[in-house]
Every structure is written in C-alpha cells, then in structure tokens.
Amino acid sequence: MEELRGLETFETVQEMDNATNEALTYFDLKTSERDILLKLSQYSCKFVGVSYMKVRKLAQEVKLSERTVKRALKRLSELGIITRVKQLRPVRGGWGASITVINPSHCHIELAPRPEEETPEGTSSKGASSRNETIYFKAIKIIKELRQPEGFTLDYSYLEAYGVPAHFIGTVKPFINPEEAFSLWGKVQACWKRYAPDVTDILEPAIQAFKASVTAYKFKRIKRSFGAYFWGTLRGVFTVEQRKQLSASNLLGWNWLTGD
Structure with missing residues (x-):
C-alpha cells in the first residue's frame, strides 16, 4: 500500500x-x-x-x-x-x-501538441458519435432550406423549440450564431449519451465545457476547430460527472489490489 x-x-x-x-x-x-x-x-x-x-x-x-x-x-x-x-x-x-x-x-503535452480533430471522435462522419448528432445537423439543414420571408433572420427562439435550453442559449449567445449554438448542443447530447448516460443534469457540465473552451480560444490554445476542442472538453467533464454518479451509487466497488 x-x-x-x-x-x-x-x-x-x-x-x-x-x-x-x-x-x-x-x-x-x-x-x-x-x-x-x-x-x-x-x-x-x-x-x-x-x-x-x-x-x-x-x-x-x-x-x-x-x-x-x-x-x-x-x-x-x-x-x-x-x-x-x-x-x-x-x-x-x-x-x-x-x-x-x-x-x-x-x-507529455509539450512533447506532441496536436491540432484538434475535425470530427468529434477523430473518426469519419460515419462514427458512432456523428450518428448520434445526425438529428441535429439534419434540423439545421431543414432550417436553412426553409423558404424564408424577406428580411427574415433566424434567431435563438427557434432553437428553444428544438429543445435547446434557454440557459445554454444565454451563455453562448454573445459568442456564436444560432446555427453554431444548435450544432454545439448536438455535441452535448451525443457526448452525454456516450460518456455519461447515468448523469441527469447535463446543462451545467455543458456550460462549464463551453466556458472552458472560450477561455482556451481567448488564450489562443485552439489551433483549428472550436467544435472539436469543445467536444474534447465535454468528454472530460462528462467523464468526471459519470464517475461521481457511479461512486454515489456504489457501482465502482472493486478489489483495487487484484483489479477484480
């Protein structure tokens, strides 16, 4: 010991x-x-x-x-x-x-810093996480293809109709447009399902990850894709929340000496 x-x-x-x-x-x-x-x-x-x-x-x-x-x-x-x-x-x-x-x-970080991957999982668009996001990207496509009256501007009220929380919208609104916000919320949903299925409150972790990503952007730590960096941050935050949830439920009990 x-x-x-x-x-x-x-x-x-x-x-x-x-x-x-x-x-x-x-x-x-x-x-x-x-x-x-x-x-x-x-x-x-x-x-x-x-x-x-x-x-x-x-x-x-x-x-x-x-x-x-x-x-x-x-x-x-x-x-x-x-x-x-x-x-x-x-x-x-x-x-x-x-x-x-x-x-x-x-x-290790100083040895091999890398630009963030273009897709959330570093895989093709046919990967599991991308499939989970499909519904959100299709919704964006539908919104773009709608016949829009002259002078119409897509605003955040349309996102609330698709279930994007008002608090999340209020947090991201000063930084990104409605389409980008909708895409990020799709990443939140996909990352939650993959890494923290037992967590019930996903709003606060999502906001925490967004603020951390904005901070990284301000300090020029994001080399290429804000969305990919946001995904990586989300993954870390949700993993911590999942572990807390499992610990509270006594589901992580195991023999630390034998690994069984």
Whole structure:
C-alpha cells in the first residue's frame, strides 16, 4: 500500500482529471486509446493517478480484446501519458501485473501538441458519435432550406423549440450564431449519451465545457476547430460527472489490489 502511495502523481483527483483532459484534447488518440485512458482515470482515485487494474479486467470494462488493450497501453506509454510500472511477485518471484500511473501534463503535452480533430471522435462522419448528432445537423439543414420571408433572420427562439435550453442559449449567445449554438448542443447530447448516460443534469457540465473552451480560444490554445476542442472538453467533464454518479451509487466497488 505504501508503495502505491509513493507512486501517486497528483495531490487531488481534480488535478488528475485536468491532466487526462489535456491528453484527450491535444493528442490524436484512437477511440480505444481514449476509452482506456478514461477508464484508467476512473479506477485511479484511491491512490490518485495510480491504477492496479489488470489488462484482463480493463479489456472487460472497455469491451475490447486484451491484445487491443495492450497495444493501446503501449502507445499511451510511448506518448508519456501513462507509465507502466512492473511489479515483482514477492513470494513466487517473476513479474506480476503492472501498475499504471497517469502522468502530469508537463510529462507529455509539450512533447506532441496536436491540432484538434475535425470530427468529434477523430473518426469519419460515419462514427458512432456523428450518428448520434445526425438529428441535429439534419434540423439545421431543414432550417436553412426553409423558404424564408424577406428580411427574415433566424434567431435563438427557434432553437428553444428544438429543445435547446434557454440557459445554454444565454451563455453562448454573445459568442456564436444560432446555427453554431444548435450544432454545439448536438455535441452535448451525443457526448452525454456516450460518456455519461447515468448523469441527469447535463446543462451545467455543458456550460462549464463551453466556458472552458472560450477561455482556451481567448488564450489562443485552439489551433483549428472550436467544435472539436469543445467536444474534447465535454468528454472530460462528462467523464468526471459519470464517475461521481457511479461512486454515489456504489457501482465502482472493486478489489483495487487484484483489479477484480
């Protein structure tokens, strides 16, 4: 136990979450690599940043093959996002399961900053997250193709009719136009369904992610796409909220020594 405590890389879970979000935002990670990093962070709270999760258990949690998990862990290690610490068996000898340590941002972000991906998941438009957003983009297309009276201007009242919350509209209105706001709310819905299905309040996390993205834009940290950066920020915020929800429901109980 003292050995695990000695490997802690963060003082608080929030610091770990921030480092995880940085990695998700700046690196061109595959969906499997992102899911594995997020899952590791969920199981790295007892000793902050340190997980004793076995490959077999990790593969079961993210519903991937052990081979894929090992390949993803190898790449995350190469990027400096995580460190795999081999453990010697004290009785039988030989190497046991490795401990995974999530590294602080300064260990990896400076090595390979990247422009944000054009699509939310870094995949083609036929990816799962894009399919979830289809209804919103179709709605935008319909609005654009409507026969508009002379002098007509699309305003935010039309978005409320499609279920975009007034509070979200009030937050984004000074920065973006109605079509852009509608697109961002579509990302909120898609990201929520994928990463935080047990969370009931999605409005505050969405506003938090938008404000963080605006701040990043003001400090010129967004190289290409505001929408992609917003998605990455959303993913991090929703992952934290999902973990809080599961913790409150006692659904994260597991044997941290064995990973079972």
